[in-house]
Amino acid sequence: MxxxxxxxxxxxxxxxxxxxxxxxxxxxxxxxxxxxxxxxxxxxxxxxxxxxxxxxxxxxxxxxxxxxxxxxxxxxxxxxxxxxxxxxxxxxxxxxxxxxxxxxxxxxxxxxxxxxxxxxxxxxxxxxxxxxxxxxxxxxxxxxxxxxHHPSPDFSTINGIDWLIEGMAVFVSGQCDPSRMVAVKEALRENNLPGHLADFWSGKLRYGLSGSMVMYLDHRYGRDQLYRMLAITDLTSLLSELGTTEPKLLEEWRKYMEQM
Ligand SMILES: [Zn+2]
The missing domain is CATH 3.40.30.160 (Collagenase ColT, N-terminal domain)
Known part of the structure; x- marks a missing residue:
């Protein structure tokens, strides 16, 4: 971006x-x-x-x-x-x-x-x-x-969704590779992960965290919904569109990753 x-x-x-x-x-x-x-x-x-x-x-x-x-x-x-x-x-x-x-x-x-x-x-x-x-x-x-497909073509007016924009690119490009997924699962086991989505695109696990969250969204909500998410500009709108909350989304992603 x-x-x-x-x-x-x-x-x-x-x-x-x-x-x-x-x-x-x-x-x-x-x-x-x-x-x-x-x-x-x-x-x-x-x-x-x-x-x-x-x-x-x-x-x-x-x-x-x-x-x-x-x-x-x-x-x-x-x-x-x-x-x-x-x-x-x-x-x-x-x-x-x-x-x-x-x-x-x-x-x-x-x-x-x-x-x-x-x-x-x-x-x-x-x-x-x-x-x-x-x-x-x-x-x-x-x-x-x-x-x-975004209202802000240069992503200059996004709010709280850096992880979604980067995660989309990581997941679609194939950068969610096994080594990155293993690193995220290890951090999960050690309970050593950010508590908010806003922090997913940071630190050395940022590719694995952001990419795996988009992988989960694709798995849970489907490709058509993921396509519609391309137009989302802020976290509140995303959660509303999905009918969920940040803690619930994080908890479901955690379960998905643990079962991978
Ligand atoms: Zn990028």
Whole structure:
């Protein structure tokens, strides 16, 4: 997730279906999206396109719905490029990303530090871990899809549902892997988990906690209801829609996880 608005200072060139180039960015038009990249990344673009297409297919198949709007994908050549975009988009001129931050997604745009650079410019991510790389790209595409079905396309006006937005991306992308689920179950056994949903997207278990809660919602309420949850903006509305309370939801999720 995160926020959007204009990006860097570039001029979109005119193109007629092929590649166009302005001062720094080259552009290709594809089904559903345009991809922007710089010259050094051009040799890797075909590999990135395969993963982006796979992520689009996986997300659309999960929700039984296509992406509703076209969007842009930026392949940033380095962290400086990614940071300057986020500084501009988020109105935070001093922002410096953490080493594990490599991508963001909102309704109109996916920003991605070129995966080829992760080994040298990022921590916690390796380009040659192809499954994790695919899942990360799919995760951001779920945010794009989510933003296209949300009243706040850049998620700037959500309240108490960070865990839902992140959990949706974690679950749909396949990041609820066995190791993350085992870690959550262990924490459950030790009674060492947050008592409020607002704290699910925090700490080292945030992927497992948020993802497993969305997994539970999908299991308990069904895919159609999960699809409708994409438009939810705040926790009170979510609980009302589900006809439950936060303590009850947490207790049912706990039982579900214990039986997994
Ligand atoms: Zn995310």
């Amino acid at each position: 995160n926020h959007l608005v204009p990006c860097l200072s570039f001029v979109v060139g005119f193109w007629t279906g092929g590649i166009s180039q302005n001062s720094t960015w080259m552009t290709e038009q594809h089904d559903h999206f345009r991809i922007f990249f710089q010259a050094n990344d051009r040799p890797d673009i075909p590999d990135y396109l395969v993963m982006i297409s796979q992520g689009i297919q996986q997300t659309s198949a999960f929700f039984h719905e296509p992406f509703s709007q076209p969007f842009d994908v930026y392949i940033h050549p380095n962290r400086l490029s990614l940071d300057s975009t986020w500084q501009s988009d988020w109105g935070m001129p001093e922002f410096q990303s953490e080493c594990w931050m490599v991508a963001s997604g909102v309704a109109a745009k996916l920003d991605l530090m070129a995966p080829r650079t992760w080994d040298s410019l990022a921590c916690e991510h390796r380009y040659d871990d192809s499954l994790s790389t695919q899942q990360l790209i799919t995760h951001e595409l779920v945010h794009v899809f989510h933003g296209q």
